Amino acid sequence: MTLRFTKGHGTENDFVLLADTRGDLELTPDQVRRLADRRAGIGADGVIRLAPTAAVARSGEQVADDVLATEPQAIWFMDYRNGDGSVAEMCGNGVRVFAAFAESLGLVDLSAGGELALGTRAGVRRVRKEPDGWYAVDMGPWSLPGGTDAAASGFDSAVLVAGWPAPRPALGVDLGNPHTVVALSRPEELEELDLTRAPAVEPVPVDGTNVELVVPLGEEEGPDGRPVGRVRMRVHERGVGETRSCGTGACAAALAVRTWAAAGVDDPHDVPSTWYVEVPGGEVRVRLLHGGHVELAGPAELVFDGELDL
Template sequence: MTAVATSTLHVTKGHGTQNDFVLLDDRSGTIDLSTELVRELADRRGGLGGDGVIRVIGTEHLPEGAAVLAEEPGAQWFMDYRNGDGSVAEMCGNGVRVFAAFLERLGLWDPEQSELALGTRAGVKRVRRVAVPAGIGDDVWYAVDMGRWLLPGGDAASARGADAEVLVVGVDDARPGLSVDLGNPHVVLALQDETELAAADLTRAPQVMPVPPNGTNVELVLPLGEKRATDGTLVGRVRMRVHERGVGETRSCGTGACAAALAVRTWAGAGAPDVWLVEVPGGTVRVTVLPSGHVELAGPAVLVATADVDLSALR
């Protein structure tokens, strides 16, 4: 692709449970999305501010797109996601919903007509519009089939409930953690109560042993029990904080919410719910374990502003 020089860049700002992003419409792949530009756009003082930058680009314009189109020829659009530090990321569960809402605004997807198949570096993801659960005050929810999940530690980690140790500043002693893979890496550890959850200092990255070769997201979770919904479904509830690799603590993390629910479900054992409401600082999302071995994430997506950025002012 050929990069086009420009003095201004039109952007949109959006968030999913306050996991926020700068969104770019680059269908033809003409923007030079450098590490430096991503950092400048995501900077909360000198730029627009965001946990990451998401670019809409035609799948055919990226090298990774060939595998996506081989899997699903209808996946016309690719979610090119970058962390706030400029690093390339495989996936972002909240970002997928915001990406879908952005495509809807651009007129590139009609949720009344079909589900959306989109490309990511973690494969094809499928999005649909769903009803907002009773008692939750959001306006619009989208559900994303996040694909297959696995415990990298296998049956042994499942039986022990852990395959790592995690040291978090503000939390006494290293705690056992369970690795969960959702196309990107996570380690989940349980805390005892609200006081411990609040005391954790996530301004510094938790130390995970053994050290993950490509880094990892770390979720601190507090299980809140289970109850029956009005339709009889058994629903678990979890409260979570997260430190995202390449970003720091964020108000929410979609794949992290899935990892948290899957870890607590593993610890609960036989008879545990397949549906979980995960409370994060930015709101609530729903995680559903599907019979196919996939996991679905549902939650809100909000587009809050558009702007024309003076690129010369960023430098």
């Protein structure tokens, strides 16, 4: 089978993009691994298939039925696979790149203030395009699996990174996919981390977890004169390894740091609701929205197109 593909990235979190507008492409885990292979394939952190939501529903995925019932306008579905071939709920950087890909195919026009509603295994995601070319995504609701106890204590698990003498406390954050966030004290400590091996997490997550290592960098004045927070992060993604960026991970990092900061002040409203997250591949913006939602904004680049024989 000859297949057209596009290579894209969001802050260097990179993807192979496949336009399956008829919904008849069935990717096997082995094919995904071959596409994502950086030596024998195209090379990517993951593979994104753009397909009709209705076709995904017909294939037996109940979540696609739920998407259409919730938002009939979400006619396109982001079928996301990790580089190891495993199926994932969604990917924050991938959603932005998906939107840029859909634009390039003429399936949506976001230049005049339009909005793209797309289906994912974590529910409907809505994307708009900002004047500076960044894509902003309503990532939906977020939560702390450990609840109010975790928010009060600041942790609900422990993480051990290769080279550390002992585990360190961590906070779980759910964004439709699982995250575990660990705070570090200095940027130098972040740079020296060995993430060639997956960090060990206790208790062991049933479905695995992404692990974010973060350094809070304090506050600064934002473009509108209001204070914004700043965080630096590295991430080890389940099914992939260390990546240059992770969109949902950036959200989790900002939300965890804000939770820790809010625990130390009399009025949580004094803590910034907007955070800039520095990752090895660039910078993204995380903003708390009303109704318990969170927004992720950042660039999306389509790098090249090609053709391959599966």
